Amino acid sequence: MASEPHLDFEWDPMDTANGIPYDVYKKLREEQPISKTSTGAWFIAKQTDLVAAAKEVEIFRASMREPGVVVPPEEMMISEIPEPRHGQVRRIVNSAVAAHRLGRVEDYTRRLTNQLLDDAIGRGRTELVQNVALPIPTSVIAVLLGAPEEHHRLWGNWSDEVLLGDYPRFNRGERGEGLAGAHPEFVGYVDEMIAKRRSDPHPPEDFTTRLLRTEVEGKRLSDVELRTLLVFLLISGNETTRHLISNLLYRLASQEGLLETLHEQPELIPTAVEESLRVDSVVINLVRTVCRDTVFRGHAMREGDRIFFGVASASRDEDFYDAPDEFRLDRPKPKAHAGFGAGPHVCPGASLARLEGRVLLEVAVERLSKITLEPGFEFEKVPVFWANGPLRLPVTLTPRD
Numbered sequence: 001m002a003s004e005p006h007l008d009f010e011w012d013p014m015d016t017a018n019g020i021p022y023d024v025y026k027k028l029r030e031e032q033p034i035s036k037t038s039t040g041a042w043f044i045a046k047q048t049d050l051v052a053a054a055k056e057v058e059i060f061r062a063s064m065r066e067p068g069v070v071v072p073p074e075e076m077m078i079s080e081i082p083e084p085r086h087g088q089v090r091r092i093v094n095s096a097v098a099a100h101r102l103g104r105v106e107d108y109t110r111r112l113t114n115q116l117l118d119d120a121i122g123r124g125r126t127e128l129v130q131n132v133a134l135p136i137p138t139s140v141i142a143v144l145l146g147a148p149e150e151h152h153r154l155w156g157n158w159s160d161e162v163l164l165g166d167y168p169r170f171n172r173g174e175r176g177e178g179l180a181g182a183h184p185e186f187v188g189y190v191d192e193m194i195a196k197r198r199s200d201p202h203p204p205e206d207f208t209t210r211l212l213r214t215e216v217e218g219k220r221l222s223d224v225e226l227r228t229l230l231v232f233l234l235i236s237g238n239e240t241t242r243h244l245i246s247n248l249l250y251r252l253a254s255q256e257g258l259l260e261t262l263h264e265q266p267e268l269i270p271t272a273v274e275e276s277l278r279v280d281s282v283v284i285n286l287v288r289t290v291c292r293d294t295v296f297r298g299h300a301m302r303e304g305d306r307i308f309f310g311v312a313s314a315s316r317d318e319d320f321y322d323a324p325d326e327f328r329l330d331r332p333k334p335k336a337h338a339g340f341g342a343g344p345h346v347c348p349g350a351s352l353a354r355l356e357g358r359v360l361l362e363v364a365v366e367r368l369s370k371i372t373l374e375p376g377f378e379f380e381k382v383p384v385f386w387a388n389g390p391l392r393l394p395v396t397l398t399p400r401d
């Protein structure tokens with residue numbers, strides 16, 4: 001029998017402003033792993049259910065738009081594109097991201113991280129989110145996509161502006177319709193990158209050129225599709241990876257002995273990155289819309305219902321992790337978390353994000369003997385409902401002798 005298990009307490013999964021409600025998640029995992037919240041939206045709390053739901057792409061669609069907002073297919077972001085076309089666009093993205101392994105990205109990331117830490121050490125007291133965590137992903141993605149690295153601040157600002165504005169929810173910003181109207185400077189810049197490569201008989205061998213040349217369903221992507229994809233890649237890789245780096249720096253500063261352990265056993269660094277992605281999950285929730293009436297794992301869901309995939313909850317699922325709230329370096333399967341999502345929309349930038357996190361830790365534990373948080377520091381989460389990372393990290397850095 002299908003059921004509608006309403007929660008017997010008021011709770012809005014969007015409300016993460018005062019911190020992530022891990023105690024509510026725990027109660028839900030124990031008592032009502034799939035529940036209907038007081039807002040009318042569904043919430044999935046456990047990892048197995050989340051992974052199963054993430055595979056049901058015909059039933060649960062990513063929804064960043066307000067109900068009723070329809071956009072032309074060319075302007076759909078990759079997470080919204082229905083199958084089978086999504087799979088084809090994904091193949092292009094995967095192959096273009098995979099190319100970073102061959103490229104200069106790791107060397108570049110290491111040089112940049114060293115330089116940012118040099119500057120921060122020189123200042124003694126510094127704020128790590130703005131001065132270290134933010135510039136790394138914006139610069140790395142700029143280099144990967146083939147934009148001059150000195151433009152990374154522009155990209156970072158534009159991407160923040162899109163994220164904090166009304167686009168894509170209403171498919172318009174205060175300045176106009178669609179992405180082009182909502183952020184003309186960003187779009188103009190990306191369009192010019194595309195136009196330059198189209199007119200150049202020997203374009204640079206970068207990600208953007210690769211995207212231009214690859215075919216989907218026997219056709220190349222149009223300029224508007226390319227622009228939408230490039231802007232989305234930039235935004236999705238930027239804020240998320242910034243929080244991963246900030247979370248790692250916060251762990252180094254606040255978890256007794258971690259910095260020394262990783263200095264003595266640098267082979268544990270990849271595990272530390274995974275453990276951060278799990279226990280400090282950057283993505284708190286993914287939001288989907290139910291596309292047709294369905295029964296999912298015994299629960300009757302109606303077309304148009306909203307459903308939250310509780311990534312931060314699933315990543316602390318007792319069925320998968322002993323002492324799930326603890327940050328530990330001895331997890332048997334450190335990569336098994338849902339921090340990058342699951343199913344056909346699983347994050348295509350995961351290897352790049354892992355690379356940036358690993359290099360950050362390698363450089364930080366080699367260069368620093370201590371990161372001291374400003375006296376009285378209190379962790380304040382960024383004001384984005386789905387994202388987890390500190391807004392500020394004011395610290396004093398002590399270099400190694």
Ligand code: HEM
Nearest residue numbers: 078079236237240241244282283339340341345347349353
């Ligand atoms: C720590 C860093 C990151 C985290 C935690 C993260 C997390 C995620 C998650 C959970 C999803 C699934 C979304 C869904 O199912 O709706 C996703 C999708 C995506 N991510 Fe990431 N991401 C990170 C870094 C990156 C980077 C560096 C890039 C770009 C190079 C990127 C590009 C994308 C794209 C394009 C998608 C959409 C994929 C699709 O719909 O097929 N991400 N990411």
